Amino acid sequence: MALVATIGVGRLVSGERHRQAAPSGRSNGAARVGRKETLPALSVAPSPARLRQALSVSRPPAAPRPPTNAAPPSLRGTDVDGAVTVDERGDLVVGPELLGLFDYFLSATGEEPAPAIRARIVAAIRERAAGPAAEQAIALLDRYLGYREAAGGARVEQEADPAARLAALREIRRAWFGEEAAERLFGDEEREIDAAIEESRILTDEALSPEERDARIADVEAALPEPVREAREAATRPLAQQAEEQALREAGASDEEMHAHRVATVGPEAADRLAELDRQRAAWRQRLDAFAGARADIEATAADPDARRAAEEALLERSFTPEERLRVGAILGLAR
Secondary structure, X not given: OHHHHHHHHOOOOOOOOOOOOOOOOOXXXXXHHHXXXXXXXXXXXXXXXXXXXHHOOOOOOOOOOOOOOOOOHXXXXXXXXXXXXXXXXXXXXXXXXXXXXXXHHHOOEOOEXXXXXXXXXXXXXXXXXXXXXXXXXXXXXXXXXXXXXXXXXXXXXXXXXXHHHHHHHHHHHHHHHOHHHHHHHXXXXXXXXXXXHHHHHHHOOOOOOHHHHHHHHHHHHHOOOXXXXXXXXXXXHHHHHHHHHHHHHHOOOOHHHHHHHHHHHHOHHHHHHHHHHHHHXXXXXXXXXXXXXXXXXXXXXXXXXXXXXXXXXXXXXXXXXXXXXXXXHHHHOOOO
């Protein structure tokens, strides 16, 4: 259940997986999060006209000055997540990819002031969209900042039931964004959390046989939206592949049989890469075994501790590169 409790928070403030939002008392856009009446309604319907009305802003806020200082340390050398999607009419398409953009910059909360983070997000929006879509995205950003504050203040204790916590989050999200916009922003995530909660309940149900558990979990997985299903499968595929290969090896599969299995499951190119990785790992194990054997000989023949240590150092330098020596030391517990 602890796993589900962690997952159940999900995007407690959609991105609070990084850090808790900064406390209120900000300036610029962050200070507006407490004045809900100035934020545009976000009741979104499929029609572009309703979408424009939902995200319109009567008085667009003054564009903040883009930050000129270096990015916060945690963001340096990373790619910006998320996207700003615009429809054929030039209006914003509301979806979770926009929250991904917000959360990328909000993950640096605590490294620089809240107004600077907001300015970075606004600058990123304007780099990706212009006109109504940009203003709509900025309006949604301010609504999202307000939601983060509200969700953080009303957060259920970690020991609380995950289903109750998710229900509380759903209520807060719909209060801030409206039913349809909240569904577009958080719907897939909420269904995935629902599935995790249900799977945890199934796994702890002692009245079910292993076969019944597997069948019910398969039903839960099948009910997920296709994008969520694909993401979950992609995340678990390497582990599943590793388990299958281990079972084949234990059953005595030859290298040719292993390669055929890989071609069938991951394709010929990936199978070739895995075969090369196998060869590299085997060569490394051989070198490591040879070093361990030679080191054992030194320990058996060199009685003087200083001489033994010097001989081991010389063996290590002959056998491995400087980078490899660090790895060997960690594996074999060598004192350097």
